[in-house]
Amino acid sequence: MLKGISDSLQVQQRSQTVAPTTSMQQPVKEQTKTNVARIPSHRLESYNKWARVTQGQHKISAQQVAEQGLQQVQALLKQLQNHSQQSIKADSSDSVNQALQIQQKLAGLDISYQGTQLVDHQLNLVSVQRPLAKYSFSLKSVDLTAINSRDEHVNMHIGNETVRLLLPANAQPKELLQRLDSALKPVDIQVGKSKDGRVIFKSNKSQWQQVQAGILMTGQGQRLPAGDARTIKVNEELSWQDPREWRFNNPEALKQTLAKITKTRQRIDSQLQELNNSQRHVQQQLHQVNRQKETTLELDSTLDQIKNLMQPSPFSLQVTSLMAQANLSRTQVSALLI
Incomplete structure (x- = not known):
């Protein structure tokens, strides 16, 4: 049902970009004001309350999915830790093979809610403070920050985009790195240096x-070689x-991996505690909203607190679309929000 609302909203947003015909002279803004004016105030308050409560419920659902996902990660990490310890003690090839299988499971986990990724590929809970981790890569056999006695124009083709930059003659690596970073920003790729001085590129998943x-x-x-375009591997x-x-x-290597597993389990324990505390608080606030008649309670501050743990939801756009349809009854709106 929510998907249908979202589709309706998208159609509405697209239709707003089409110029009105000569037979429709009434401005859109005036028509909207007329529709809103016809909605009784008690119904608007109900819409507002239902929207906020349902948004809070979506947040709780996302937290529950994230919690279940992190618990699954913890279980796999515990198994991986046991197999790694056995491999060190007995030098068992079977334990190593089992550890490799668990490693593949961890790498293949997809923990998301309604298309929004909740845990990234580095096993971090995604939040406002912890955005999705970037993917890092370097170029094989090419150093674009090397000093050269001549200017060079370079074209980089990334998807449907073409990035053009000038690498000046005798420019120092620091200046060349800055030029490269500035040129790639429009395609959402960052450029920096690793601890050992290599050029590292960072991008989102897409x-x-x-x-x-x-x-x-x-x-x-x-x-770069002159002439035709060449594929530079990464x-x-x-x-x-x-x-x-x-x-x-x-x-x-097993000892180092065990240390990394231990740190990861501690990090996930901390994130699970964050989710648990926030979810309990939100549930209490939502229960209070449902018991009281007032619609302007502490739900705003509660939702702000949720945003510190989970990514914002596009649900407000769906509610805006519903509220614009003034001819819907209380029962119809309630059914759509469930």
Whole structure:
């Protein structure tokens, strides 16, 4: 039902961009004001209350999905920890193989709610303070920040976008890095340096999916071969928080992996506690709203607190679309919001 509301809203938003015909002279704003004026005040208050309560319920649902997902992660991490310890003690190939299978499960988890990702690929709960982790990569066999005695114009083709930049002659690596970062910002790719001085690119998931097979680039023979465009391959740079980075092939690697698993379990325990505390508080506030007649309670501040843990929901847009339809009865609106 919510999907249908969302589709209705999208149609409404698109229709607003179409110019009215000559037979429809009444301005849209005046017509909207007329419709709103016909809605009784008690019904508007009810719409407002139902919208806020349902939005809070969506937040709780998202928290519950995230909680279940993190609990699943914890269970897999505990199994992985046990198999890693067994591998160190007995040098068991079976334990290593089982650990690798669990690693694949962790890397393949998709914890989301209504299309919104709740836990990223580094096993971090997504929130306002913790946005989705970026994907990091470097270029194979090409250093765009190398000093050269001649200017070079470089084109980079990323998806449907073409990035053009000038790498000046005799420019220092720091200046070249800044130019590269500025040129790639419009396509949502950041450029920086790793601890060991290598050029590292960071992008969101959609951009990473476009470039992981390589980036089509053209140069003028200074840092890149002149002539036709060439596909420059990339190397993904994995963070220690990403389970794909963990290694099990020798005792020393297993010890390092065990330390990473321990840190990850502690981090997830902390995030589960955050979710539990917030969810309990929100449920109490929603119960209070449902018991009282007033519609302007503490739900605003409660929803603000939820936003600190979970990403904002587009539900307000759906409610705006519903409230614009003044001819709906109380029963109809209530059914749509359930």
